[in-house]
Amino acid sequence: MSELLPLFLFAGAIIVLLLGYSVAFSLAGTGLLFAAIGAWTGHFDVVFLEAIPNRLFGIMNNEVLIAVPLFVFMGVMLEKSRIAEELLDAMALMFGPMRAGLGISVTLVGMLLAASTGIVGATVVTMGLLSLPTMLRRGYDPKVATGIICASGTLGQIIPPSIVLVLLGDVISSAYQQAQIDQGMFSPETVTVGDLFLGALIPGLILVLAYILYLLFKAVVDPKSVPAIPQAERDAVDDLTARVLKALVPPILLIGLVLGSILGGFATPTEAASVGAVGAIALSMMRGNFSYTVLKQVMKSTTEVSSMVFIILVGASIFSLVFRGYGGDDLVRDFLTDLPGGVFGAMAIVMLVIFLLGFFLDFIEITFVVVPIVAPILLTMGLDPVWLGIMIAINLQTSFLTPPFGFALFYLRGVAPESVSTMQIYRGVIPFILIQLVVLSLLAYWPALATWLPEVVYG
Template sequence: MELIPLLMFLAVGVVLLSGYPVAFCLGGVALMFGLGGLLTGAVEMSELTFLPGRLFGIIENTSLMAVPLFVFMGVMLEKSRVAERLLASMGRLLAVFPGGLGLAIVLVGALLAASTGIVGATVVTMGLLSLPTMLRHGYDPRLATGLICATGTLGQIIPPSIALVLLGDVLSTAYQEAQLAQGRWALETVSVGDLFVGALVPGLVLVAMYLLYVLVISKLRPEMAPAMRAEDARVDGVEETSLLRGLLAPLLLIAAVMGSILAGFATPTEAAGVGAFGSLLLAALNRHLDLHILRETVRGTTRVTAMVFMILIGASLFSLVFRAYGGDETVAHLFDALPGGAVGAMLVVMLIVFLLGFILDFMEITFVVVPIVGPVLLAMGVDPIWLGVMIALNLQTSFLTPPFGFALFYLRGVTPPEVRTAHIYTGVIPFILIQLTMLGILALFPDLATWLPGLLNG
């Protein structure tokens, strides 16, 4: 019986190699094993009748309403060229310093991550807008591509992040299940807002480490990150007011979204509504809001949202059948057999998440893996906020790791011919080491993720 849950995972992996949509792979495999269990008597029908309740729970979950709103905000900022103005403004302010363009890329990447939270859109936007400029001014292709890939993935960890919204919802359910398994009724849950606050300090520390790396490279290897000439930085006669406007508008939007959450004035879902409306205002102020842009934004939002919820439905069916076969008990037995207790279990989970990040998107890992391992880890005493931030940071690292990192493929699709794939692969290695270092720091000092939520809630 314990082999069947493992066979389910292997079956999903084989089906995914066919290139079929992930949501239908998960749902199809679950239906096959569920039907087989009913025919052989290994699964009772009563164990599968919980599916309608789970689906209805997804429908009435107010936290998940933040997903389409944050996606709308990000797509609107991309379509209305707010991101382009932000990059141009920051680049011209810092370009005259050694490594200035690289510093601008990191800062703009962090701001775009806080504005959009969509990794693919951020990497592609940064690649199209900044990579030609960096190459034209003598930047090493490895440093340029590594910077763009690394900063483009900051949307995984810097709030408001769609990955954190989904992780918060899944961990909340896992926390309740862990409490019930121990005979306690969970009066509190893991809120998305707490996860946002918990990820804020590690995200800012990671940005600071990127900036420090660029400064060190520009000092030790100035030929890799040269400064622009002053006359080149003032192209097209751009006025200071124009530069200030390009920086101020996105900063106000980020302050409105995150400030309302940190101050306790709004839930993440309500703040997502503020962000969506604010992105419309910014587009209108920049005179880039028309029927065509609005139509493309709504289509892009609908496409991403439909994909998220279809995967969520397929993953819900998969986890239901998995548990009907006793999969949660199998995982608990495996973790109990590991040396080191909770520490050993965390190391194994982090390794599994890292490896799965090569072939699966963060949504599939969040909806399939976290509901299975989350209750077991939380029952072993792992802090849910720290666990969520660790998983998000781990997934961000896997986005960069060759040869299957998603960010590498996103950037490869928009790079000029003179930039080779080898440049991208070697360029991200220092940033992978930086992120692994950050993961180790967070593992040694969990207070980086738990201190601020405890302070605000206390």
């Protein structure tokens, strides 16, 4: 019976979450409640709880995690600078003569916004407000329109600089060190956020290409669902080239500045994030959209998002500590190592569990609760940490799209017109979920898609 207590702890946390209680306090509260019950029944050693202050201090003292509020600030500031609006207008006119051209424009703008902001909620809401009415007015099938907006909005999960990759970089690095200790060895080598940024570039671009190919396929088999923009509308625009360049150059420069400084080894992710935040302010000033009111709104949003991330991290740390105190990590290790198929079977089960949990839990809870438990075990079995991190990141991306609790679906439902039903949104994302699973399978078959670029750059 005692060996099942970690499972009861995990199940209890999920039940409390599904009841609608706050994530951070659900995790911490469930962990402390089970710790108290275990101490009373003699199944839990309260000495484990003495590590809580050190864990909390480690979270607050972690320089890598400082990049989170800075990237959030950059993303929210760019949202206020109307970059998305200009990009959408310019791209739509450029690809307008093609069937599915507007959808392709939304995909490319989503990619650029992902590389500029890394915030899924802001991207989906912005794209929904700007592009969905236009797509519907021009005759797009609501399912195709809502699907491409949700899918392109979630590209911020995988295309760097991504907040998910920052968080995963910290978790995978700790798991890698734990795996080395478990194997009786330790070296100064570790996994950095820059490694994950590089590893995510090729899979992220493949995902974008797959979305575009799907839209082109729709243009062939069902052209009425993705009509072209009338030529007369394009002809009414003066100097299209200058308009496109004006919309494209600023965000590309900012992306190059942030990512180039990280990948070139000139700055840490935290330092590059601060450069990005300052660059976002500069772009807002250039467009005449910067003011005290805007700065106040951006700082408020940044504080809210950052506080949510860190308080969840605190709750997840307490929960995982109690889980380890009950021997949960040993239970999971024994289960995974005894599976048929060895490391392949263990990895397949972990990916399936993360995918299913994405139906109900947010990526932050999965990152902070599930990944620290399974990652050290998988790394001990010989998996590459960068490949593992990118596999988990793409899998987590699906959590934003999977009904019934995909957050991208909620974001779009909040701004979509009443003429678009919730069921149309749900049905619209299904092809893109399948595309993500295909890309995940490709990455599983060819790990070099994630590991080749970091090896070339960093040797």
